[in-house]
Amino acid sequence: MDPKPVRTRFAPSPTGRMHLGSARSALYPFLLARRTGGTFILRIEDTDQKRFVPGAEQELIDGLHWLGINYDEGPDVGGPCGPYRQTERREIYHEYAWKLVELGHAFPCFCTPDRLDKVRQEQMKNKQNPRYDGACRNLNPDEGRRRAASGEKVVIRFKMPKEGSITTTDLLRGPSTTENSALDDSVLLKSDGLPTYHLAAMVDDHLMEITHVIRGSEWLPSLPLHTHIIRAFGWEEPQFVHLSVFLKPSGKGKMSKREAAEAIQDGHSIYVSEMQSLGYIPEGVLNWIALMGWGVSEGDVLTLDDMIARFDIHNLTPSPAAMNFAKLDHFNATHIRLLRTDDLAARVKPYFLREGLAVDDAKLLKIIPLIRERLVTLDDSLPFAAWFFKETVEPKPADLVAKNLTAAQSADVARKAYEILAALSEITPAVAEPPLRLLVEQLGLSPNQVFGILRVAVTGQTVSPPLFESMEIVGKEKVLERVKKAIKVLEST
RNA sequence: GCCCCCAUCGUCUAGUGGACCAGGACGUGGCCCUUUCAAGGCUAAAACUGGAGUUCGAAUCUCCACGGGGGCACCA
Numbered sequence: 001m002d003p004k005p006v007r008t009r010f011a012p013s014p015t016g017r018m019h020l021g022s023a024r025s026a027l028y029p030f031l032l033a034r035r036t037g038g039t040f041i042l043r044i045e046d047t048d049q050k051r052f053v054p055g056a057e058q059e060l061i062d063g064l065h066w067l068g069i070n071y072d073e074g075p076d077v078g079g080p081c082g083p084y085r086q087t088e089r090r091e092i093y094h095e096y097a098w099k100l101v102e103l104g105h106a107f108p109c110f111c112t113p114d115r116l117d118k119v120r121q122e123q124m125k126n127k128q129n130p131r132y133d134g135a136c137r138n139l140n141p142d143e144g145r146r147r148a149a150s151g152e153k154v155v156i157r158f159k160m161p162k163e164g165s166i167t168t169t170d171l172l173r174g175p176s177t178t179e180n181s182a183l184d185d186s187v188l189l190k191s192d193g194l195p196t197y198h199l200a201a202m203v204d205d206h207l208m209e210i211t212h213v214i215r216g217s218e219w220l221p222s223l224p225l226h227t228h229i230i231r232a233f234g235w236e237e238p239q240f241v242h243l244s245v246f247l248k249p250s251g252k253g254k255m256s257k258r259e260a261a262e263a264i265q266d267g268h269s270i271y272v273s274e275m276q277s278l279g280y281i282p283e284g285v286l287n288w289i290a291l292m293g294w295g296v297s298e299g300d301v302l303t304l305d306d307m308i309a310r311f312d313i314h315n316l317t318p319s320p321a322a323m324n325f326a327k328l329d330h331f332n333a334t335h336i337r338l339l340r341t342d343d344l345a346a347r348v349k350p351y352f353l354r355e356g357l358a359v360d361d362a363k364l365l366k367i368i369p370l371i372r373e374r375l376v377t378l379d380d381s382l383p384f385a386a387w388f389f390k391e392t393v394e395p396k397p398a399d400l401v402a403k404n405l406t407a408a409q410s411a412d413v414a415r416k417a418y419e420i421l422a423a424l425s426e427i428t429p430a431v432a433e434p435p436l437r438l439l440v441e442q443l444g445l446s447p448n449q450v451f452g453i454l455r456v457a458v459t460g461q462t463v464s465p466p467l468f469e470s471m472e473i474v475g476k477e478k479v480l481e482r483v484k485k486a487i488k489v490l491e492s493t
Numbered sequence: 494g495c496c497c498c499c500a501u502c503g504u505c506u507a508g509u510g511g512a513c514c515a516g517g518a519c520g521u522g523g524c525c526c527u528u529u530c531a532a533g534g535c536u537a538a539a540a541c542u543g544g545a546g547u548u549c550g551a552a553u554c555u556c557c558a559c560g561g562g563g564g565c566a567c568c569a
Binding site: 011012013015045047048050051109113116120124127128129130131153155157170173176178179182183184186187189190191192194196197200201216217218219220221222223224242244245247249251252253254288291292293294295296297298299300301315317318319320321322323324326327328329330331333337371372373374375376383384433436437440446447448449450451452454455456459461462463464465466467468 | 494497498499500503508520529561566569
């Protein structure tokens, strides 16, 4: 066993919306850290000032917070290895880049982007692999340093060995050997003084003592480069785990902007920040993304705590996974049903308020058990229960007419039901249901017909929570008032 | 074009040479329950990409093909 405490990290770049793929990239290292009693870190990789999006970092932080993926060290909470924002660490990268030059594993390069472009185009025309032509590779380091110090635009490139090969290891895929001749002299430090990912991530993972690098599979092709860099410094190599990508629901190609838009049409989203307003709860979202790329044999309804207890990095799967929103709905509904009544009430309340409804908390608490198992998303509570918080309901006359009955016959049924209800001391399921069932029998009708009329009369809609329980919450006075009104409507139809 | 990765029901997956006529979950069909809508119970259909090897024996190991995905920037 490795005695070193586990340290993992989520290292996003603030260049856009936080999508579900990022959420999963945060979840797994979080789970590993929590599972092993280790430390989980948030590091912001903001070295690309061109693609920087203001507010993106906050969205990331909010998203993690909403999901319950808490980090021990990060830009807003600090920690012993800070700063945790790469733009605040530029001197560090500068130092390490030049150290690599000193060690003979890197070289300063003064080639202009213009010239490199031309070279690249020439190479492509000749059907060669586009790569650095090595113009500055053998420059005298001292001269390079001098020119750089004098303010000349300079870049530092890794000095990839021409010969030999390197064997790298991905925890899920095993070892893989790459010929060095297939690798390029990649840029490590840009002319703006900021590092590229290759340098920054390796330096930070080392300084932050990251033991397991869990990242997207788009990094797999650059693992040989990264391993070269780490070995050039003489550092210990962390375990590398490359996660598969999320594919669009069809399984053909990865999620794109277009698919994201289509998902929205459908009441779904791939953006964490939108999940809440769509009525999803973190438990549902987490369960869904966790199991895309993590195989459990049985028992797949998991809370975050369950995941921590059961997580094993070796059960991650290397193959791409297609998004299946139907499964998200299933997990969301399942976790909603698992919520305590007061918890669910508190979570559902904002959706009523959002519609401008005045919510009575005590009443809401009584409604929750009636709608709980009917909800897929939290906002589904609106069609089921919004009418509870309205003074009056406006049933459609056609809905009040029972199946296979005329309006006049329906009115007659309603009148008889009214008399029964009016005579009751109170309207509860226990008191009201038996006499009304008796009425159903006496009239030779189906429960569906009689209760249907009452349902529409009282709730204003054809689909509602259970009738008698609903009537109890509404109260006798309002029930009678609404049934009376329904009779009038039916009579005038 | 070059490099890399992946491969089990429609989808997510279990499976690490015999315990697999391949298990679970979502979805789908049927039945039951039922005052609507759900939920719940039972049940059905549904997969090892193809070929060649290794082996007494292969979903599991090797190779090839096909397929899918990713990467080839002074982006991450």
